[in-house]
Amino acid sequence: MTDLALTNFLIRTGDDCLIVGHRLSEWCGHAPILEEDVALANIALDCIGTANALYTRACDLGGGRRTPDELAFLRSVTEFRNALIVELPRGDFARTIVRQYLFAEYELLLFEALSSCPDPEVAGIAGRTINERKYHVRHCREWVARLGLGTEESRSRAQAAVDELWPYTAELFQKDKLLEELVASGVLPGLDGTSAEWTDVVSRSLSDASLVVPADVFQHVGGREGRHTEHLGHLLDEMQIVARSHPDGKW
Amino acid sequence: MHDDVANESRFQERIDSGEKIEPRDWMPERFRHQLIRMISQHAHSEIVGMLPEGNWITRAPSLRRKMALLAKVQDEAGHGLYLYSAAETLGVSREDLIDQLLDGSAKYSSIFNYPTLTWADVGVIGWLVDGAAIVNQTMLAKSSYGPYARANLRICKEENFHKKQGFEIVATLAAGTTEQRSMVQDAVDRWWWPSLMMFGPHDNDSPNTAELMRWGVKRRSNDDLRQHFVNITIPQAKAVGITIPDPELRYNEESGDWEFGAIDWDEFYRVIKGNGPCNAERMKARRSAHDDGRWVREAAAAYASRDTVAAEE
């Protein structure tokens, strides 16, 4: 039972990484400066790499009945368990950077907690991921500052991004049966306090960049139960088209 | 005037003895001019070259392929950066060079004006297009201009990975389902001739070649490089059962060369003049990335000057 719960947790965490990595990869060749083509591709690669590692462990725990590629390319929209924030369209550069910043701060806390997971494989993946996420946080936080303090236009675009994305942030810390079970059985360390810590860190960076954190807005949830926005279906249509068109194909 | 003649003969002697010319060294204006043209065209090619394959990152059929392709396209952006830096050593700015690309006055490799229609194109581009680029860039790594030679040396290391990955995709598809096999053959049919055109016009139609070779910027002629590329590629095609779309292809026992049919130079010049299938689209993509990114660059500049102001206060 616990194995199944851990498997499901790894898959949904992998889904977050894959979908956000996919969104970032859409920038490749279209970034505002060449250095950002490199940087966004780098972060995308880290995220998709983490997804692959988490799926691989999930598949091993699941007895090898599925492969990581099957998880990525053959599940339908309602089977994905990523949080809604990662599937939203990439939007402008401000939207992409703000989303990645908010998400990377969450991931950093998550992987720090997971680095003491009793499953040594998971702890290993988490340990390797922490440094990457520290870089993501640093890179995106620097851009948040540039955009927030740069020009009137960049500030208003960054603020619009914060306002649009904030209603999707609580889902990252949403407690559900799966998490409770994993914490109760000692497979996951308690994540109590991470939400407050995240809010603290993120609020400080945003206000340092003269951006206003929205107060008490409605929070959307549903991704963890497969209740997604319309955007995910389009993303999957594109991501899965080649794999699904050749069911017997090896790549 | 007298000095120029003396300088020029000293310059040629250095080149003939295999010395590298470095940014602070004396060089003829025309040498500088030709290098800026060549290096910036090369840089632009890396950047525009991100587009045809970049549009398959979101559709790559496995996690491994998705990561490899993303890493590859990222490398190409890095190549652009090395090359713009090499060009900047000659006294031009990246901004000005990019403006020339966007206003259509600078060229980039015509190969990127062809469309990528199926996943097999990603493999075939890695195999043939990166393969041809390696042949060219291996020569340029021995170029007489130091910064350009060193940029190409770094680039070649990464290009070899690209070619290896590309060929691996081709080999996998060629051993795959009927559909996959016909997909990869079709991609080779479309990319073969444009790949041969990557080496440029025949030597007798290439106005710059003699001068560039005398200056050691290029070490081998277009036709020579093209022949070398064909010679190494045909055995690879045979190894995976791919047919090269050239009925006149023959092995010449005496020379050891694979002789090939006539290249359609009308097509070559048509695409160079801007009438290839994707010229307009590639430029549109680059221009809109540039225009959409303007506010970001302005914000970064404003933020950076704010830092300096703060430091001065």
Ligand SMILES: [Fe+2]
């Ligand atoms: Fe390249």
Ligand SMILES: [Fe+2]
């Ligand atoms: Fe390449």
